[in-house]
Amino acid sequence: MMASDIHHRTEDFRKIYRSALSDLKEVMGTSHDVLLFAASGTGAMDATVSNLFSKGDKVIVCCAGKFGERWVDIAKAYGLDATVLSAPYGEVITPAQVEAALAQEPATKGVFVQASETSTGAAHDVEAMGRAIARTGAIFVVDAITGLGTMPLDIDGWGLDVLIGGSQKAFMIPPGLAFMSISPKAWKFSETATLPHFYFNLKKEKKSGDAGESSWTPATSLILALAEALRYVKQLGMPNLIENAQLLARGTRAAVQALGLELFSPGSPGSSVTAVKAPAGMDSGVIVKEFRNRFGAIIANGQGSMKGQIFRIAHLGYFDFADLFAVIAGLEIILHANGHPVKFGTGVAAVEEIYSSVAVKPKTVSV
Amino acid sequence: MMASDIHHRTEDFRKIYRSALSDLKEVMGTSHDVLLFAASGTGAMDATVSNLFSKGDKVIVCCAGKFGERWVDIAKAYGLDATVLSAPYGEVITPAQVEAALAQEPATKGVFVQASETSTGAAHDVEAMGRAIARTGAIFVVDAITGLGTMPLDIDGWGLDVLIGGSQKAFMIPPGLAFMSISPKAWKFSETATLPHFYFNLKKEKKSGDAGESSWTPATSLILALAEALRYVKQLGMPNLIENAQLLARGTRAAVQALGLELFSPGSPGSSVTAVKAPAGMDSGVIVKEFRNRFGAIIANGQGSMKGQIFRIAHLGYFDFADLFAVIAGLEIILHANGHPVKFGTGVAAVEEIYSSVAVKPKTVSV
Numbered sequence: 118m119m120a121s122d123i124h125h126r127t128e129d130f131r132k133i134y135r136s137a138l139s140d141l142k143e144v145m146g147t148s149h150d151v152l153l154f155a156a157s158g159t160g161a162m163d164a165t166v167s168n169l170f171s172k173g174d175k176v177i178v179c180c181a182g183k184f185g186e187r188w189v190d191i192a193k194a195y196g197l198d199a200t201v202l203s204a205p206y207g208e209v210i211t212p213a214q215v216e217a218a219l220a221q222e223p224a225t226k227g228v229f230v231q232a233s234e235t236s237t238g239a240a241h242d243v244e245a246m247g248r249a250i251a252r253t254g255a256i257f258v259v260d261a262i263t264g265l266g267t268m269p270l271d272i273d274g275w276g277l278d279v280l281i282g283g284s285q286k287a288f289m290i291p292p293g294l295a296f297m298s299i300s301p302k303a304w305k306f307s308e309t310a311t312l313p314h315f316y317f318n319l320k321k322e323k324k325s326g327d328a329g330e331s332s333w334t335p336a337t338s339l340i341l342a343l344a345e346a347l348r349y350v351k352q353l354g355m356p357n358l359i360e361n362a363q364l365l366a367r368g369t370r371a372a373v374q375a376l377g378l379e380l381f382s383p384g385s386p387g388s389s390v391t392a393v394k395a396p397a398g399m400d401s402g403v404i405v406k407e408f409r410n411r412f413g414a415i416i417a418n419g420q421g422s423m424k425g426q427i428f429r430i431a432h433l434g435y436f437d438f439a440d441l442f443a444v445i446a447g448l449e450i451i452l453h454a455n456g457h458p459v460k461f462g463t464g465v466a467a468v469e470e471i472y473s474s475v476a477v478k479p480k481t482v483s484v
Numbered sequence: 485m486m487a488s489d490i491h492h493r494t495e496d497f498r499k500i501y502r503s504a505l506s507d508l509k510e511v512m513g514t515s516h517d518v519l520l521f522a523a524s525g526t527g528a529m530d531a532t533v534s535n536l537f538s539k540g541d542k543v544i545v546c547c548a549g550k551f552g553e554r555w556v557d558i559a560k561a562y563g564l565d566a567t568v569l570s571a572p573y574g575e576v577i578t579p580a581q582v583e584a585a586l587a588q589e590p591a592t593k594g595v596f597v598q599a600s601e602t603s604t605g606a607a608h609d610v611e612a613m614g615r616a617i618a619r620t621g622a623i624f625v626v627d628a629i630t631g632l633g634t635m636p637l638d639i640d641g642w643g644l645d646v647l648i649g650g651s652q653k654a655f656m657i658p659p660g661l662a663f664m665s666i667s668p669k670a671w672k673f674s675e676t677a678t679l680p681h682f683y684f685n686l687k688k689e690k691k692s693g694d695a696g697e698s699s700w701t702p703a704t705s706l707i708l709a710l711a712e713a714l715r716y717v718k719q720l721g722m723p724n725l726i727e728n729a730q731l732l733a734r735g736t737r738a739a740v741q742a743l744g745l746e747l748f749s750p751g752s753p754g755s756s757v758t759a760v761k762a763p764a765g766m767d768s769g770v771i772v773k774e775f776r777n778r779f780g781a782i783i784a785n786g787q788g789s790m791k792g793q794i795f796r797i798a799h800l801g802y803f804d805f806a807d808l809f810a811v812i813a814g815l816e817i818i819l820h821a822n823g824h825p826v827k828f829g830t831g832v833a834a835v836e837e838i839y840s841s842v843a844v845k846p847k848t849v850s851v
Contacts, residue, residue, distance in 0.1 A: 124782050155524045155660050157701040163683035194682040293522050293660050293703030315561040316530035334524040336660030415491050
């Protein structure tokens with residue numbers, strides 16, 4: 118980010134842009150085309166609907182939290198005929214539910230889901246869903262904005278036709294860039310789709326990307342940062358990045374349970390975020406606030422109706438075991454100070470157990 | 485840009501976001517609402533059409549170059565019924581042409597224009613156009629991505645209903661942020677407009693902005709940079725920033741004419757960019773390339789059919805007289821080396837004359 122800015126219509130920038138696209142494709146592990154947008158992740162969600170669907174198209178939306186609701190809102194904004202499969206916050210939509218809905222409506226053109234529903238810490242089984250959807254005429258659209266780099270995602274093998282990511286999560290740079298991979302099956306949809314769109318134009322972006330350019334002025338500083346982050350992720354190895362996140366998720370879950378707290382999404386062990394219920398009678402906002410005031414650390418409150426009920430600890434990108442030891446120790450102090458019975462060290466010990474149980478540690482992201 | 489990144493759902497960030505919006509409003513000198521988007525300027529152009537118009541709406545597009553063509557493409561993408569007023573590259577659409585087109589089609593709902601058409605260096609008389617449009621039911625939509633901060637723009641006084649800007653021009657920070665001001669007359673259009681949209685949602689963005697937030701994840705690093713740039717522009721004074729750009733434009737025009745070159749847009753003295761015809765028999769790409777190779781300086785080639793015919797020198801943001809002296813001296817050397825007769829110092833002298841003719845220099849942007 119601190120490199121000097123660079124003009125975007127130069128050979129130097131084209132070289133960087135091309136390598137960012139090709140490195141992104143490599144770390145995503147896909148043969149599909151990869152596109153980049155100057156927008157936040159929601160922009161790529163919008164782009165998928167406005168470029169690949171037509172008004173009245175039948176689609177299935179898996180909705181298990183705030184970001185699932187965003188898919189519902191986008192479908193509504195563009196006049197899609199959406200069947201919404203809803204799960205209570207903290208739970209997930211099952212592949213069987215998706216299969217049943219597909220069987221009931223064979224004309225379904227698309228299925229929308231979050232790989233990891235950041236608002237609740239729930240993770241969907243996109244592998245089983247993808248394999249089922251691949252046998253139908255529908256395309257599978259996966260918001261992996263927090264899932265990419267934190268959970269295994271076999272884009273080509275599992276039939277993830279559109280997979281959406283954002284710059285600010287596992288790639289560890291500031292927000293402002295969205296990207297997606299798009300399968301040949303999904304590209305075919307763009308030939309017949311009739312919804313209007315301009316800024317987000319997948320075909321134009323593909324053509325521009327092949328020429329080493331973005332269709333519109335790119336967010337140059339973020340592209341430079343992304344190129345650097347991708348170089349680093351390639352060196353580290355995407356499987357290591359994912360394994361690190363998965364181990365941190367296991368450690369976090371073990372720790373909070375050892376402290377007598379309850380997981381909000383117990384059925385989603387490998388999510389990019391762990392959501393935890395606040396102890397009875399304690400507002401989760403107090404925990405969030407004390408983390409900030411005592412330790413300058415940011416953990417997240419619940420969103421929407423979950424505000425005050427849960428707190429969320431992320432484990433993606435630069436998070437490491439050293440960070441987790443500190444976060445759990447801090448949590449112990451904050452819980453203790455607010456009247457929740459804590460034997461100091463209990464949570465940290467649980468993380469240490471997880472750490473020690475792994476024979477071969479993934480290379481971590483310490484720099 | 486080098487400040488550490490900040491989480492966007494914190495009171496600290498809300499404070500910065502609010503102050504960026506209010507400073508933006510102040511330097512734009514308008515009472516209208518101001519909205520910010522994580523996108524390049526084209527995103528705000530798209531947002532205007534998809535939020536304020538309906539399919540089949542009659543509109544007038546002033547097209548005098550590549551960015552005018554972008555308005556034509558957007559109108560087409562969204563199914564507007566556009567009357568296109570076209571001027572050859574280097575020339576402008578006149579207010580009289582707009583008035584005549586409005587008289588011919590009283591049901592016109594919008595007029596689209598570039599304040600400064602960056603591809604040719606042409607500047608439109610948006611004051612006269614705005615006053616004429618204000619008397620009709622149409623709204624006036626002005627792409628001022630390069631115009632803002634380089635030419636006087638009285639948003640409220642001239643009836644500029646929607647005025648669009650981008651981060652990377654006069655505000656001197658990297659691309660990736662777009663913004664717009666929107667008048668009460670334009671807001672009314674949002675009540676009846678029916679085109680679908682999601683990521684770009686003016687009403688939602690207004691509501692979020694009032695709460696110190698963006699609707700979707702904001703490009704935090706760019707917002708921090710914008711806040712800093714705006715503090716600086718306020719300190720400098722927007723009229724000084726504009727006067728500086730206008731003086732540089734005058735100096736550039738005087739210099740290239742003194743060197744026997746021909747202006748591409750002689751009728752647009754106050755544009756944010758000066759476009760110059762390459763000497764007969766010389767490819768303008770040679771001049772662009774030698775600026776880069778000899779001096780590490782970037783000037784622009786013509787775009788589209790103008791490539792090889794013209795070169796363009798910008799004068800916005802951090803450009804100062806010291807830069808201009810260097811650029812013109814460099815131009816003299818490059819022209820001379822490529823067989824165009826030059827008496828060294830002639831162009832620079834013309835800039836010095838302009839500089840000396842101004843009794844009170846505007847505070848310049850040197851830091």
